[in-house]
Amino acid sequence: MIPLAKPYLTKEEAQAAYDTILTGWITQGPKVQEFEEKFASYTGASYAVAVSNCTTALHLAMIVAGVSTGDEVICPSMSYIATANAIKYVGAVPVFAEVLPETYNLDPVDVQRKITQKTKAILIVHQIGLPADIDAFAALCQKNNLILIEDAACAIGSAYKGKKIGSHSDLVCFSFHPRKVISTGDGGMITTSRKDFYKRLKLLRQHGMSISDRVRHEAKSLVFEDHVEVGYNYRMTDIQAAVGIKQLDKLDWIVSERRKIAMAYNNAFSEIPFLQLPFENDGYFSNYQSYCVYLKRSSPLSRNDLMQLLLDSGIASRRGVMNAHRETAYAKDAEGLSLPISEDLQDNTIILPLFIPMGKDEINYVIDTLIGALKSNVASEAI
Structure with missing residues (x-):
């Protein structure tokens, strides 16, 4: 795993x-x-x-x-x-x-x-x-x-x-x-x-x-x-x-290594039309504490189905960042509150493995498995 x-x-x-x-x-x-x-x-x-x-x-x-x-x-x-x-x-x-x-x-x-x-x-x-x-x-x-x-x-x-x-x-x-x-x-x-x-x-x-x-x-x-x-x-x-x-x-070195993994993911996923990749504008420098991708509505797989396929292949993942207002502890306080962007992001994002040291074989396996899962559920020419 x-x-x-x-x-x-x-x-x-x-x-x-x-x-x-x-x-x-x-x-x-x-x-x-x-x-x-x-x-x-x-x-x-x-x-x-x-x-x-x-x-x-x-x-x-x-x-x-x-x-x-x-x-x-x-x-x-x-x-x-x-x-x-x-x-x-x-x-x-x-x-x-x-x-x-x-x-x-x-x-x-x-x-x-x-x-x-x-x-x-x-x-x-x-x-x-x-x-x-x-x-x-x-x-x-x-x-x-x-x-x-x-x-x-x-x-x-x-x-x-x-x-x-x-x-x-x-x-x-x-x-x-x-x-x-x-x-x-x-x-x-x-x-x-x-x-x-x-x-x-x-x-x-x-x-x-x-x-x-x-x-x-x-x-x-x-x-x-x-x-x-x-x-x-x-x-x-x-x-x-x-x-x-x-x-x-070791912090600066760790961040540098994490960014290398994130860039490998970005390069591999950049041509996949179903994925929105992490955003980093000029002047903003991320340590990539997590690598999170958003599945667009055109994706042939739901977020949960894709997570299950990754798990079946020996790859851990997590759902996107939670929304506090949807948790039981805040249900009463947040009654009637609508945050459609936050809710959509929680429901359609996946956090992928990223850690130090993560070997090239592991990185490539995550990439190949995710792309393969999407390809197997849509006609090849759509990729």
């Missing part, structure tokens, strides 16, 4: 975890600080705050942005459900907007239509690694006195107009889940260039404790901490951070 994805972890990461375990400092400590500093430097942000996962990153971002009960936050429904959940965590209301059919990212025009007096923030998602139009949303936020938050769970290593994702706005949230481009097993990061946000994020991730464990441990005189506000246990461990440091060192 060719898997959909798998993390690229080597003996270097295993050794880093091993060495960290032997130091005796395995929770949030010096390796976390090192990882944060290197991550901030890589993205071009002033600060980075490591947390337990991207969902907790989004939750803390909502808090420091001042989003609270009764506020509205505009976001895509077409995203993993954690995007909308983080808004709910602070008592606010997710307002689902439509996406663009070419990029799967939020449509600035529809977002503008949905701004009301209750709107507090816009939460954009860089879907499957392709940056959203950050400038357009930054302009909307400036015009309407809103906060811009970026869900960059899939976008580590991606770039927008020559700058790495993580450097464009004040709250950018990343994921290190195993399906992401680099992984720490699980984990997250928030980048910001606002010192006040940085200080509060560090406070909130560790129970609102005024003095960290490390500061207390290294103190030469008695130090007693205070818990200055209700916080959370959203810490990253030093074991994870040690792995993350090694992963970050």
Whole structure:
């Protein structure tokens, strides 16, 4: 079976975890600080705050942005459900907007239509690694006195107009889940260039404790901490951070290799009239966290039938990105909501295998199997 994805972890990461375990400092400590500093430097942000996962990153971002009960936050429904959940965590209301059919990212025009007096923030998602139009949303936020938050769970290593994702706005949230481009097993990061946000994020991730464990441990005189506000246990461990440091060192190479696979897919599928391929305009640089194709209505096979044929051939695939408003948890809130583009994309897209290292034989097998499945269901001259 060719898997959909798998993390690229080597003996270097295993050794880093091993060495960290032997130091005796395995929770949030010096390796976390090192990882944060290197991550901030890589993205071009002033600060980075490591947390337990991207969902907790989004939750803390909502808090420091001042989003609270009764506020509205505009976001895509077409995203993993954690995007909308983080808004709910602070008592606010997710307002689902439509996406663009070419990029799967939020449509600035529809977002503008949905701004009301209750709107507090816009939460954009860089879907499957392709940056959203950050400038357009930054302009909307400036015009309407809103906060811009970026869900960059899939976008580590991606770039927008020559700058790495993580450097464009004040709250950018990343994921290190195993399906992401680099992984720490699980984990997250928030980048910001606002010192006040940085200080509060560090406070909130560790129970609102005024003095960290490390500061207390290294103190030469008695130090007693205070818990200055209700916080959370959203810490990253030093074991994870040690792995993350090694992963970050390889990130640009990993992205380069992923793009080579994506280009091989693009070249092979470009003449197939039934497929809409990933879109990447000038100034937008994708890490290809996922490779997603859209089956046009002219396709001789339905999305599900094609996925089953791939599975029968030993190739894993996944349906396109979910729509939160179609999930049971949001059915009542989203009653009567229609997002035809988002729904169509969910129903007619397939995510194909893409991972490092993926051998040429595996890449060619995926290509040949998919094209063969389509050819066998239509007259050859139609291809």
